[in-house]
Structure formats: C-alpha cells, structure tokens
Amino acid sequence: MGETQKQATISEPWLWPDDLWQKSVNKVRAGRSLRPAKWKNGAHMAVALSFDADHETVELRNGGVSFGRMSQGQYGARSGMPRILKLLDKYAVPASVFMPAVSAMINVDEVRAVVASGHELGMHSWIHEFNSRLDEATERDLALRAADVLERISGVRPVGMRTASWDFSPYTLKIAREMGLLYDSSLMADDEPYELLEDGEPTGIVEIPVEWIRDDAPYVAMDRMTGARPYGGPSMLLDIFQRELEVAYEEGGLFQLTLHPHHVGHRSRIFILEEIIRQAQAKGDVWFTTHAELAAYCAAEAGLRASGK
Numbered sequence: 001m002g003e004t005q006k007q008a009t010i011s012e013p014w015l016w017p018d019d020l021w022q023k024s025v026n027k028v029r030a031g032r033s034l035r036p037a038k039w040k041n042g043a044h045m046a047v048a049l050s051f052d053a054d055h056e057t058v059e060l061r062n063g064g065v066s067f068g069r070m071s072q073g074q075y076g077a078r079s080g081m082p083r084i085l086k087l088l089d090k091y092a093v094p095a096s097v098f099m100p101a102v103s104a105m106i107n108v109d110e111v112r113a114v115v116a117s118g119h120e121l122g123m124h125s126w127i128h129e130f131n132s133r134l135d136e137a138t139e140r141d142l143a144l145r146a147a148d149v150l151e152r153i154s155g156v157r158p159v160g161m162r163t164a165s166w167d168f169s170p171y172t173l174k175i176a177r178e179m180g181l182l183y184d185s186s187l188m189a190d191d192e193p194y195e196l197l198e199d200g201e202p203t204g205i206v207e208i209p210v211e212w213i214r215d216d217a218p219y220v221a222m223d224r225m226t227g228a229r230p231y232g233g234p235s236m237l238l239d240i241f242q243r244e245l246e247v248a249y250e251e252g253g254l255f256q257l258t259l260h261p262h263h264v265g266h267r268s269r270i271f272i273l274e275e276i277i278r279q280a281q282a283k284g285d286v287w288f289t290t291h292a293e294l295a296a297y298c299a300a301e302a303g304l305r306a307s308g309k
Contacts, residue, residue: 028173030189031197034206035253036301043287045249047280048208048256048294049273050122050185051084052162053077053099053114055262056106057128061164069223073262077107080265085117087270091277096291098124098162098185101146104153115154120290122185123147123161131169140175147179159292162186166210173198176205183208183295185256192254193298204305206295208256214244215258220269238272245276249283254294 013021039046055076059069088095097114099121104111115121125131126142134142143161151157160183163172168186173196176184183206184196196205212218219232219240241257248255257276264273280286289297298304 026200027170027198028168028187029197029200030187030207031195031202032302033190033192033194034298034302034304035192035194036298039252039287040289040297041287042285044252044285045280045283046254046287046289046294047245048254048289048291049088049093049095049277050162050256050258050291051081051095051097052124052258052260053081053097053103053107053110054124054128054164054260055100055103057100057103057125057164060102061128061130072222076260076262076265077103077110080261080263081110081113083265083270084259084261084273085113085119087274087277088119089117091274091281093277093288094119094290094293096120096122096160096185098122099150100125100128100164101149102127104150108153111150111153115156120160120292121150121154121156121158122291123150123158123181125164128164130165130167131163131172132167134169134171136171136174139169139171140178143175143179159183160185160208160295162210173203173205177203182206182299183291185210185291188212191248191251193294195302195304204299206299206304208254208291208295210256210258213240214256216263216269216272217258217260220263234269234272237269238275241272241276242279245280249280249286255280256291 055073056070058073059066097119123146126146131139147158160181163186166186185208187207188209188211190209194207196203196207219237220230222230245255
C-alpha cells in the first residue's frame with residue numbers, strides 16, 4: 001500500500017480495508033454479560049447511584065479563564081454535595097462519588113466527608129481532561145497520579161474509574177488493567193454489567209455501563225459561551241429517570257444513575273434524587289449498592305479473574 005493510500009485509509013473510513021475497521025471495532029468491546037442469576041440478598045433489582053464531583057475542573061480543563069464557570073463548579077462542593085450527603089444519609093443509601101484529582105485537592109473536606117459517610121470514592125481523571133487528546137505516556141501518568149492523590153486524601157485506594165466526559169482512548173483500558181482496577185464505568189454497550197474485551201480478549205474488568213439518558217448534565221448544563229443550554233426542566237428529568245427505573249425493575253436488572261452536585265444539588269432539583277430513592281425503596285426488594293460493591297459481586301458470581309494485572 002502506497003503512502004497516499006495509507007493516508008486515505010485514515011481520513012476516509014469508507015476506503016478502509018476490512019482488517020482496519022475490524023481492529024477499531026475490537027479494540028474495546030463488550031464481552032459476556034455479568035448480570036448475575038440473582039442479586040445480593042435475593043433482591044429483584046440493583047440500584048447504583050453515582051455523582052461526578054467535577055466542580056471547578058470543568059473550567060480548569062479549559063484554561064480556568066471564566067471565574068463565573070468556576071464559581072458554578074464551586075457550588076457543587078459548597079452547597080450541592082452537602083445537600084446530597086444529607087439526603088443519602090436520610091434514606092441510608094450508599095453511593096459512588098467519582099472525583100477528579102484536582103477537584104479532590106481543592107475540596108479536601110468534601111472527600112473526607114464522602115468517605116466518612118460510607119460512600120465510595122472513584123477515579124475521574126486528573127483535571128477532567130479528554131483522554132482521546134493525550135498520548136499514552138501522559139494519560140498513564142495522569143491516571144497513576146490521580147489514584148495516588150485520592151488515596152492520600154481519603155486513605156482508600158480507588159478500585160474503579162470513570163473517565164472524564166466518558167472519553168475512552170485506545171490506551172485507557174490498557175492503563176486500567178495495569179493499575180489492577182476492578183471496574184470501569186465510562187462505556188455504554190448494555191444496561192447490565194459486562195466484561196470488557198481488549199482486542200477480542202477478556203480482561204477481567206467489569207464494566208458498569210452509563211448512558212447520557214441517565215445523566216442530568218445533558219438536560220440541564222448551562223454555558224453561555226458555548227451551545228450548552230438547559231432544554232429540560234426537573235420534571236422532565238424525573239420522568240425519564242422514573243421510566244428507566246420502572247423498566248429496570250420489570251426486567252429484574254440494574255438501574256444506574258449519574259448525577260452532578262452542581263446540577264442536581266440545587267434546591268429546585270434535589271427532589272429528583274429523593275423521588276428516585278423513595279420510589280425504588282417503595283418496591284421493597286431492591287439492592288442499593290456502590291459501583292465497587294456491585295462490580296465485586298458480579299465478578300464473584302461470574303468467577304471472573306483479572307487478566308491484565
């Protein structure tokens with residue numbers, strides 16, 4: 001293949017030979033389902049609530065030039081997360097909090113409050129960077145540093161990660177395997193947990209899938225300098241999340257939700273979280289769990305063994 005043709009295969013996918021698109025498809029892919037035959041304690045459904053505590057890092061990633069945007073992020077730590085932790089405590093519900101390392105360093109007291117309340121602390125990048133814009137060495141360095149920072153502040157080594165903006169590079173899974181992580185929660189190939197494959201080979205890493213549908217940010221994010229504008233009120237969000245919850249219960253599966261303290265933590269939106277908790281608890285046979293506990297349970301039930309450590 002000549003140099004011109006090689007370049008064409010990169011810029012014009014319709015000219016790709018089969019082995020090239022197959023390589024792309026198989027780099028990171030969903031493997032066998034890890035939905036267990038039964039949930040813990042015989043529960044009919046599992047509920048995994050999560051919060052991405054991005055705070056100031058969404059703007060810091062972009063250069064930190066807008067103090068208005070940083071103050072919006074600061075609200076998440078200053079008012080949103082305390083309101084969320086109070087609500088979780090009221091209903092005795094565990095959750096997973098994914099936090100960028102820089103956010104953790106800015107908001108040390110929040111990190112300690114999360115862990116002291118019995119919730120999980122997971123990795124969420126260094127400064128909310130896009131992994132797909134990094135070379136492998138840089139991404140690896142930032143991931144290792146992020147894990148070290150969270151462990152130093154919280155006293156607990158993270159066992160799982162969620163990439164910032166769910167941006168998964170060709171190196172992300174390799175790095176997660178090297179770090180010996182139990183799970184990832186950044187991909188969207190299923191409603192139920194599954195094993196990640198890399199280049200067609202099982203990795204032993206559990207994927208707890210996310211979805212933009214089950215995330216508050218796409219509906220309510222606001223940035224006056226870009227095209228991000230809220231298009232859904234709180235009632236719309238609750239309706240969508242309720243419908244996801246109801247079908248998950250009908251199927252006896254997993255209901256996973258991703259929320260942000262600087263979004264759902266506001267006075268006019270916190271009821272969304274409370275209503276979801278109340279409606280799930282009203283069913284009586286629901287297992288509320290952290291992502292770490294969920295991944296460990298699914299891995300144990302499937303006899304999963306990590307292959308990349």
